[in-house]
Amino acid sequence: MENVHLAAEDEDDLYSGYNDYNPTFDSEELDNDIGFQQAVRTSHGRRPPMTAKFPGTAIAARPVGTSYGARSQMVSSMGRPMTGAVQDGAARPMTAVRAAGYSSTMTRGSTFDPLGQSKGPAPALETKIEDSPEEKIKILEKKVNDLIEESCMAYSRGDQQVALERAKEAGRKERALVRQREQTGTSDHINLDLTYSVLFNLANQYANNDMYQEALNTYSVIVKNKMFSNAGRLKVNMANIYFKQKNFPKAIKFYRMALDQISNAHKEMRIKIMQNIGVVFIKMGQYSDAITSFEHIMSESPNIKSGFNLILCYYAIGDRDRMKKSFQKLISAPLGIDEEDKYIPANDDPKANMVIEAIKNDQLHQMERDRKALAEKYIMTSAKLIAPAIENSFAAGFDWCVDMVKSSQYVELANDLEINKAITYLRQRDFNQAEAVETLKTFEKKDSRVKSAAATNLSFLYFLERDFDQADRYADMAMSADRYNPAALINKGNTVFERQDYEKAAEFYKEALRNDSSCTEGLYNLGLTYKKLGRLDEALDCFLKLHAILRNCPQVMFQLASLYEMLEDPHQAIDWLMQLISVTPTDPQVLAKLGELYDNEGDKSQAFQHYYESFRYFPSNIGVIEWLGAYYIDTQFCEKAIQYFERATLIQPTQVKWQLMVASCYRRSGNYQKALDTYKDIHRKFPENVECLRFLVRLCTDMGLKEVQEYATKLKKVEKMKEIREQRVKSGRESSARGRREGSAGSDLEVRPVSHSEAKHSPVLEQARDSSHSGRGTSTRSERLSAKLRSLPGNNEPYEASAQQNIDASYMDPLGPQMERPKTAAKKRIEEDEFADEELGDDLLPE
Numbered sequence: 001m002e003n004v005h006l007a008a009e010d011e012d013d014l015y016s017g018y019n020d021y022n023p024t025f026d027s028e029e030l031d032n033d034i035g036f037q038q039a040v041r042t043s044h045g046r047r048p049p050m051t052a053k054f055p056g057t058a059i060a061a062r063p064v065g066t067s068y069g070a071r072s073q074m075v076s077s078m079g080r081p082m083t084g085a086v087q088d089g090a091a092r093p094m095t096a097v098r099a100a101g102y103s104s105t106m107t108r109g110s111t112f113d114p115l116g117q118s119k120g121p122a123p124a125l126e127t128k129i130e131d132s133p134e135e136k137i138k139i140l141e142k143k144v145n146d147l148i149e150e151s152c153m154a155y156s157r158g159d160q161q162v163a164l165e166r167a168k169e170a171g172r173k174e175r176a177l178v179r180q181r182e183q184t185g186t187s188d189h190i191n192l193d194l195t196y197s198v199l200f201n202l203a204n205q206y207a208n209n210d211m212y213q214e215a216l217n218t219y220s221v222i223v224k225n226k227m228f229s230n231a232g233r234l235k236v237n238m239a240n241i242y243f244k245q246k247n248f249p250k251a252i253k254f255y256r257m258a259l260d261q262i263s264n265a266h267k268e269m270r271i272k273i274m275q276n277i278g279v280v281f282i283k284m285g286q287y288s289d290a291i292t293s294f295e296h297i298m299s300e301s302p303n304i305k306s307g308f309n310l311i312l313c314y315y316a317i318g319d320r321d322r323m324k325k326s327f328q329k330l331i332s333a334p335l336g337i338d339e340e341d342k343y344i345p346a347n348d349d350p351k352a353n354m355v356i357e358a359i360k361n362d363q364l365h366q367m368e369r370d371r372k373a374l375a376e377k378y379i380m381t382s383a384k385l386i387a388p389a390i391e392n393s394f395a396a397g398f399d400w401c402v403d404m405v406k407s408s409q410y411v412e413l414a415n416d417l418e419i420n421k422a423i424t425y426l427r428q429r430d431f432n433q434a435e436a437v438e439t440l441k442t443f444e445k446k447d448s449r450v451k452s453a454a455a456t457n458l459s460f461l462y463f464l465e466r467d468f469d470q471a472d473r474y475a476d477m478a479m480s481a482d483r484y485n486p487a488a489l490i491n492k493g494n495t496v497f498e499r500q501d502y503e504k505a506a507e508f509y510k511e512a513l514r515n516d517s518s519c520t521e522g523l524y525n526l527g528l529t530y531k532k533l534g535r536l537d538e539a540l541d542c543f544l545k546l547h548a549i550l551r552n553c554p555q556v557m558f559q560l561a562s563l564y565e566m567l568e569d570p571h572q573a574i575d576w577l578m579q580l581i582s583v584t585p586t587d588p589q590v591l592a593k594l595g596e597l598y599d600n601e602g603d604k605s606q607a608f609q610h611y612y613e614s615f616r617y618f619p620s621n622i623g624v625i626e627w628l629g630a631y632y633i634d635t636q637f638c639e640k641a642i643q644y645f646e647r648a649t650l651i652q653p654t655q656v657k658w659q660l661m662v663a664s665c666y667r668r669s670g671n672y673q674k675a676l677d678t679y680k681d682i683h684r685k686f687p688e689n690v691e692c693l694r695f696l697v698r699l700c701t702d703m704g705l706k707e708v709q710e711y712a713t714k715l716k717k718v719e720k721m722k723e724i725r726e727q728r729v730k731s732g733r734e735s736s737a738r739g740r741r742e743g744s745a746g747s748d749l750e751v752r753p754v755s756h757s758e759a760k761h762s763p764v765l766e767q768a769r770d771s772s773h774s775g776r777g778t779s780t781r782s783e784r785l786s787a788k789l790r791s792l793p794g795n796n797e798p799y800e801a802s803a804q805q806n807i808d809a810s811y812m813d814p815l816g817p818q819m820e821r822p823k824t825a826a827k828k829r830i831e832e833d834e835f836a837d838e839e840l841g842d843d844l845l846p847e
Helices: 027-032 034-041 133-156 160-184 192-208 212-224 231-244 248-260 267-284 287-300 304-317 320-332 350-359 363-390 394-406 413-427 433-445 448-464 468-481 486-498 502-515 520-533 536-549 554-566 570-583 588-600 604-617 622-634 638-651 656-668 672-685 690-703 708-743 756-760 763-771 785-791 825-832
Strands: 064-066 069-071
Touching (some): 027 034, 133 160, 160 192, 212 231, 231 248, 231 267, 248 267, 267 287, 304 320, 363 394, 394 413, 448 486, 486 502, 520 554, 536 554, 554 588, 588 622, 622 638, 622 656, 638 656, 656 690
16 A cells, blocks of 8 residues: 555545556456456457446445455546546547546555456357258258268269269258259249259269269259250260160260350360261261261361271271271371470489389379270271272282381280281181281281281291290290280290190299289189199189189189089089070080989989980080980980980991981880881891891791891801801911010910800900900801790790890890990999890890
């Protein structure tokens, strides 16, 4: 209180309190200064001061709050408020009489607090009322935008179904938003851009999900609404949908409508639309109209695709001169890419080299490479297409294309074109193959890339000609030019494989795979090599990897089935063959293999089904015909087996066994007359066939015919001739063996003639009997002929009743062991039986 000056009643000093401490300059107490804090948070400091109010002539003194505590208010001697005094907490305006800011009443009024810090923290902001219509509309608009964004993101991830669902939900929310604006009377503020976005996204998602009619309806809503600006461009999208639906006239109509609504300022878009129109005309076969569109494009803004399509159109109408002109336009069309030189370091500046390394494989450079590769593909395809048509010969046409390319910006394609020329020589059968070889040999002194490609093709060519030495030489040349060329390594491995050096071949295939992991030929050949080496598990791994790369490759599936069969897992083999059948359902060999596996498993019905399908697609497979005939004989349907053996007779007319089978089927089915006629026909074609004569004797005896003695005499002569022939063979063999034994030094072996019983079981005689299709024991046929004839059934006895009588030990059924066929139940029974010399074996089935 020592700094407080109290004025006397008679003292009226205008500058009293001048030396009092002003709390404004007390920065340590600003946080507690209510006026300062209020001025900081609000516009309190800029508001005009309020006029002081006086309740009466006198005012009760009250303390003034300062930073130093409460101070007593000073009143004047007149008992009235002094000028500048504070009443009710409001500051009175200062007059011009006093100096501004230096009044003795500083200690009597409210504390000087321009920032309002003494009032504490500012009150919280008023929360918005979310139930207000405008706030609901804003929230709904945000939801619609979020749904559109989610739809687009889902489509970018490939989830088209979710994208369509989000687009539909966005459409529902947007319609609810429009209704809400109409209810609140703010329909004038409808967001047309939001409505356009919703409809456009919905139409796109319909089209992406192949819901073309819904997409067209949605696009029509946008196009017909005049409030949407530039909506006419969407007719291009509608035309694209009609093109996918192959409604080409409507596609042309909408493309032209879109072209009319796009100004000339958008030149690039107009060119693209005209290109689409030309493509549609090609689809419709209207090449003249397509040529008009592409010619306009090539004159206004030439590009590679339009030039290629123009060449196709001229090729279709056969215009030779314009094909040449179009090819020249094609190779002169700008690519719109920078030179490759900018990616080559030009100096030793490390910063510049780092920049070049950074941009060498960026997305822009990859796009440039893709564009250049596409252009080269179009040029190569065009040259191969028009070369035979623009000149009198293929070679002259290709040479013209090569000359044109050499004078263009695609100089490096000239060598590739010449290599393709040589390869085309090989594909066209009417050209001399030597020309292709000579063309490829001209590249032996070129740069390494071209030399490697030419040598690789030469190696492959000689490999196909089975000139493995030349193939190996050119494979080495290709490898020396480019060691990392996988095709050269595979050719080298193939030549080594043919020399049966499988371990070394596997090394070459592995090296090719290390250089190019996507080299499917190397992986396939490696699997075959492991299969040859007997390393079946490793071969299985190779083909399983290859199947993961080539999902529908028939060769891979067949190799997998073969490996599982070798691994004795028939169920897996059958599964892979079933997958193979789903890819190639008409392959008769696969069907036959599947039938064989089912037959080995004992499933005759499935085996018959697949064998029958194999016969239906390829009715000339002897093995399949044989199995089907045996199946019908085994199931006692001999009449159905006849058609298969007749088919075999047509395929192999010189094989007597098929005709004997036909006759045997007639005999088994009870048609003896037809069987007799068939046997007679066989005897005319093969007069020395013993089986045919035996059945003729048998049938004539059963049917009481007079020809029985004639056929019996012939049978006796034939058997005698065969016996003499066999004796000569036996004597020759014995003489040579005896000469060898006599000539051998120190031999104590006894030399004696082979007895009749020994000769009967001699391997030489067995071989002779097999070669004559007679089955067994023909050495004793002549001695027992009369006994056999006496044992034949009488004329009044049924044929089958006499089937088990003793006729001849050397006889066997013509459906006998001459053929190799799938084992049936009857065949197993046959293999287990021993042929008795006295039994006829009339119920035997063919092997």
